[in-house]
Amino acid sequence: MSVAEVRLKAQPGLIAVPYRRVSAATLAANVVLVLLGCFFLIPMLWMLFASIDSNPDWAIKLPSPTLANFREVLARPETVIAFRSSLILAGTTTVVTTVLAMLAAYPLSRMHIPLKRPFMLGILFAAGLPVSMLIVPVYQLYVTLGWLDSLYTTALFLAATSLPFAIWLMKNFIDAVPIELEQAAAIDGASTPRIVRQVVLPLVVPGLAVTAIYTFINAWGAFVVPFVLMYSPEDQPGPIEIYNFMGSHGLFKFGDLAVFSLLFSIPVIVLYLVMSRYFSGAFNFGGAVRG
Amino acid sequence: MLAPALALLGMLFIFPVLYSTYLGFTNLELVGSRSHDYSFTGLENVTRMLGDYVFIKSTWLTAVFVLGSAIIGQSVLGMALAMLLRKAVLPIRAVVGSVVIIAWVLPEITVALVWYAFSQAGGTLSLLLRHPDSNYLVLVPMLIVSVANLWRNVAFSMLVFSAGLRNLPTEVLEAAEVEGASAWRRYWLVIVPLLKPTIVTNLLLVTILNLSEFTLIYAMTQGGPGTDTMTLPLYVYQEAFVFNQLGYGTAISLVLVVFGAVFSLLFVRAARTQV
Numbered sequence: 001m002s003v004a005e006v007r008l009k010a011q012p013g014l015i016a017v018p019y020r021r022v023s024a025a026t027l028a029a030n031v032v033l034v035l036l037g038c039f040f041l042i043p044m045l046w047m048l049f050a051s052i053d054s055n056p057d058w059a060i061k062l063p064s065p066t067l068a069n070f071r072e073v074l075a076r077p078e079t080v081i082a083f084r085s086s087l088i089l090a091g092t093t094t095v096v097t098t099v100l101a102m103l104a105a106y107p108l109s110r111m112h113i114p115l116k117r118p119f120m121l122g123i124l125f126a127a128g129l130p131v132s133m134l135i136v137p138v139y140q141l142y143v144t145l146g147w148l149d150s151l152y153t154t155a156l157f158l159a160a161t162s163l164p165f166a167i168w169l170m171k172n173f174i175d176a177v178p179i180e181l182e183q184a185a186a187i188d189g190a191s192t193p194r195i196v197r198q199v200v201l202p203l204v205v206p207g208l209a210v211t212a213i214y215t216f217i218n219a220w221g222a223f224v225v226p227f228v229l230m231y232s233p234e235d236q237p238g239p240i241e242i243y244n245f246m247g248s249h250g251l252f253k254f255g256d257l258a259v260f261s262l263l264f265s266i267p268v269i270v271l272y273l274v275m276s277r278y279f280s281g282a283f284n285f286g287g288a289v290r291g
Numbered sequence: 292m293l294a295p296a297l298a299l300l301g302m303l304f305i306f307p308v309l310y311s312t313y314l315g316f317t318n319l320e321l322v323g324s325r326s327h328d329y330s331f332t333g334l335e336n337v338t339r340m341l342g343d344y345v346f347i348k349s350t351w352l353t354a355v356f357v358l359g360s361a362i363i364g365q366s367v368l369g370m371a372l373a374m375l376l377r378k379a380v381l382p383i384r385a386v387v388g389s390v391v392i393i394a395w396v397l398p399e400i401t402v403a404l405v406w407y408a409f410s411q412a413g414g415t416l417s418l419l420l421r422h423p424d425s426n427y428l429v430l431v432p433m434l435i436v437s438v439a440n441l442w443r444n445v446a447f448s449m450l451v452f453s454a455g456l457r458n459l460p461t462e463v464l465e466a467a468e469v470e471g472a473s474a475w476r477r478y479w480l481v482i483v484p485l486l487k488p489t490i491v492t493n494l495l496l497v498t499i500l501n502l503s504e505f506t507l508i509y510a511m512t513q514g515g516p517g518t519d520t521m522t523l524p525l526y527v528y529q530e531a532f533v534f535n536q537l538g539y540g541t542a543i544s545l546v547l548v549v550f551g552a553v554f555s556l557l558f559v560r561a562a563r564t565q566v
């Protein structure tokens with residue numbers, strides 16, 4: 001029985017009083033929320049408006065609409081290069097991370113492994129370490145191996161930094177699959193690789209998707225790692241391109257910068273929407289957080 | 292099956308962690324004779340830090356950033372948003388919730404750009420405050436980067452608290468309401484104690500994530516004007532890759548790790564005592 005129902009039965013004459021009070025509080029909450037929403041919306045709207053404005057500046061204003069900025073940015077070879085580099089970098093990172101995380105998470109979830117608990121705690125601790133601690137030795141290592149300035153080797157380091165969280169995430173997804181299914185398959189004579197492929201894998205597809213999308217979003221926006229490990233202008237991913245844009249004070253057009261950042265942001269927003277569908281549908285994150 | 296992951300982690304994670312713990316106590320430099328002929332120098336880097344004015348200032352700025360933007364700002368606003376969203380009508384809840392989450396999903400460099408634009412002379416903020424010639428990124432740089440960081444990350448705390456609030460037992464809340472407890476008392480005496488595990492988890496994660504914040508601040512200010520926004524992660528980068536002091540830079544990054552570990556332990560202990 002809800003509060004409203006209790007009141008309805010107990011104090012029929014006084015219904016109007018508590019209701020008006022509640023609705024005043026609700027109104028205030030909605031007004032405050034709209035104001036807070038404006039605080040979040042206004043900086044973003046600048047990017048949206050400036051991208052279609054024929055004469056934008058730093059302040060937000062209603063645009064005099066044009067598609068010239070979009071045409072200009074899409075015609076620049078640097079735009080294509082930046083998107084290609086970001087796709088290679090984030091794509092490689094995602095494939096390596098997701099495959100290795102799946103392979104590692106299955107035995108961690110299902111098998112008896114000595115030191116499993118310390119290992120999982122170590123994984124969590126590693127996920128919290130700052131990249132700035134790793135970047136100097138990794139730079140040294142890459143100099144020695146001749147690995148600097150390659151999108152693929154840079155992706156390998158990004159994969160290493162995203163792997164701890166990915167393993168932890170994947171393990172929680174596999175934990176949620178009822179072990180009885182695998183036992184039934186084992187009784188029917190299926191081998192372990194076959195059980196993983198035909199029983200576990202189809203059931204953790206949403207988990208794989210979440211892990212992959214999460215990794216991709218992070219790698220797509222990664223700045224400091226390519227900033228230190230890459231130097232050729234013809235291979236720079238999107239974030240470095242935007243940073244260089246911003247650094248060339250007055251030498252760029254506001255509209256072009258806004259268009260490029262907007263185009264660069266769209267893939268991760270779309271991926272986030274896809275991921276949140278998986279989250280609400282197939283999987284309850286509450287259990288995973290408690291680990 | 293574990294082997295490939297262990298190989299990659301071993302080479303590009305565990306080895307660098309161990310190696311940087313050693314490098315932090317050496318005089319390694321990026322170029323010149325000490326780029327190959329470096330040696331173990333014991334606590335020399337620690338002594339150097341204690342006498343380094345910029346390091347002390349940088350530590351202070353990091354504390355201000357984490358405390359103001361993350362621990363207070365992000366947690367309080369995140370909680371406020373989560374509470375308000377429960378009271379909001381559907382269209383407002385959907386729109387505001389999505390806008391806050393989009394701010395979080397946007398690439399960090401894009402957030403740096405829109406806030407750079409927002410705080411420039413002639414930018415939206417200067418027009419709103421009626422000082423069109425003021426560049427707020429120069430006048431109050433630490434405040435602007437803290438607010439920009441709060442703007443970007445608050446969705447995380449909002450989602451954590453929303454989930455926590457959803458899992459609260461409704462009977463207890465309704466009982467308090469029927470008993471006539473004011474909204475304020477209900478909040479502090481019923482909701483906050485019940486949410487304590489969620490609050491501790493949020494504080495722990497938010498502190499660790501924000502301690503190593505680099506991209507947003509660096510893209511907006513490069514640590515400037517002067518060294519006014521030079522938090523520790525930026526100082527590590529500057530010492531290691533701009534001033535070529537790889538050994539000293541690594542030593543500073545170790546300080547950052549120690550801070551992270553200390554905060555984690557504090558929060559984990561707080562979580563244990565209250566349950």
